[in-house]
Amino acid sequence: MVIKRIKYVVLSICILLFGAAIIIYPERYVASCFEGFVLWAECVLPSLFPFIVLALIFIKTGLADKASLPLKKATRILNLPQSAAVCFLLSICSGYPAGSRMVAEFYENGVLTKSDCDKLAPLCSTSGPLFIIGSVGFKMFDDKLLGMKIFIAHALAVTVFSLIYCRFCKKTSALPPKPIKSNGNLLYDTFYGAVVSVAVAGGFIAFFYVVAQFLQDFNVLYPLESFLKLFIEDGAAKAVCLGLAEATTGCRHLAGSTSQIKGALAGFIITFGGVSILMQQISYLSKTGVKPFKFISFKFLQAVLCFLILLLIG
Numbered sequence: 001m002v003i004k005r006i007k008y009v010v011l012s013i014c015i016l017l018f019g020a021a022i023i024i025y026p027e028r029y030v031a032s033c034f035e036g037f038v039l040w041a042e043c044v045l046p047s048l049f050p051f052i053v054l055a056l057i058f059i060k061t062g063l064a065d066k067a068s069l070p071l072k073k074a075t076r077i078l079n080l081p082q083s084a085a086v087c088f089l090l091s092i093c094s095g096y097p098a099g100s101r102m103v104a105e106f107y108e109n110g111v112l113t114k115s116d117c118d119k120l121a122p123l124c125s126t127s128g129p130l131f132i133i134g135s136v137g138f139k140m141f142d143d144k145l146l147g148m149k150i151f152i153a154h155a156l157a158v159t160v161f162s163l164i165y166c167r168f169c170k171k172t173s174a175l176p177p178k179p180i181k182s183n184g185n186l187l188y189d190t191f192y193g194a195v196v197s198v199a200v201a202g203g204f205i206a207f208f209y210v211v212a213q214f215l216q217d218f219n220v221l222y223p224l225e226s227f228l229k230l231f232i233e234d235g236a237a238k239a240v241c242l243g244l245a246e247a248t249t250g251c252r253h254l255a256g257s258t259s260q261i262k263g264a265l266a267g268f269i270i271t272f273g274g275v276s277i278l279m280q281q282i283s284y285l286s287k288t289g290v291k292p293f294k295f296i297s298f299k300f301l302q303a304v305l306c307f308l309i310l311l312l313i314g
Contacts (some may be wrong), residue, residue, distance in 0.1 A: 006181075006262075019133045028149070029210050029214070032210045032213040033206050033209065033210050035209060036208075036209025036249075039209065039249065040202040041052075042135075043139065043248055044135070044248060045202065047095060047128055047130030047131040047135055048098070048128070048255060049198045049199060050196040051090075051093050051094035051130070052094055052193075052197050052198060053191065054093075055093070056193050057186070057190050058090065059102065060186055064083070064086045078163055078166060078167070079169060080123075080166055081111075081119075082118070084119075084120055085122075086102075087120055087124045088123055088126075090102050091123075091124040091125065092126045092129075093128060093129070094128050095126065095130070096125070096277045096280065096281065097197075097280040098128075099126060099281075100121065100124065101197060101284045103121060103124050103288060104284040104285060104287055107287070108116050108287070115169070117289065118231050118288075119162075121288070121295050121298075122161070122165065122298040123158065123159065125273070125281060125295075126155065127154060127270050128232060129151050132150050132270060134147070135248075137151075141255045141262075141263070142253075142255075144189075149267060150267045150310065151214065153267050153310045154267055154270055154271050154306050155308055156305075157271055157302045157303070157305040157306035157309060158271065158306075160305065161305055162298075191199055200280070201280060202276075204280050205276055208245050209249055211246070211275070212249050216238075216241075216242065225238055230310070232261065232265070235256065235258065235259070236254060236257040236258075236262055240268075244272070245272050245275050246273075247274035247277055250269045254266050263310055265307070267303075267309075268304070269303075270306075271299070271307075272300055278295075278299065282295065
């Protein structure tokens, strides 16, 4: 009870300080919020919305269930539910937070158990090729090849770590897949769901863009930034700290740094996701019983593995 009260007090103080900063310096933080929405519109919306639409159509028409049938044997060997392959493919094609949403939707429709979701949450937590290769590699770093390397390392890190974890979990459930259908208006349900998803993602990005600016202005992350400066150049250290709050912001700042390992650092930020992406995923996964601390720990380990892979491949 005491710990809970302390957490409540600390959270209240942080919210009050953040709100006061916005009121005192509206010219700075209103502009920062606008920049966050611009970043979302330029880099995230084009890569997320089309795939969200396709993913929802794939699921609501029942095609996802049919597509999982040929992979039944493979998922059994890997100790995964039959729908795992479809969830993973939709996740890695669409990007954050589509995978988490798919897992939650399958759970709500009785296709997955809580145990299944616990295993699929880290596996179906990936960024998409359009964002990594197009937005980060080509648009931010002006290096499409680097974007491809980051995407490959990212996919390998998430897959390898998650499958190793699944092998040590208890046997998956034998729930038969159930068709997930729309409420009678496929196009409306699909586009409504897609618009809500990308709008929510935009809200998260804009808000945490402001949070990142606040943390930078008041040197909240100065201790971590100072520690990172012992190993990487100043601009990269600052970018990583910003990326821990909002990944897209961190990648954009990394692109302007002179660090020799900025590609590997971008891979770490993208794979970990930052607070903004993590909160988006947890907002969906909370209804499945997935524990936030465990999920975040998995994401951190995946990010470290992605970083190491990128260091090796150069």
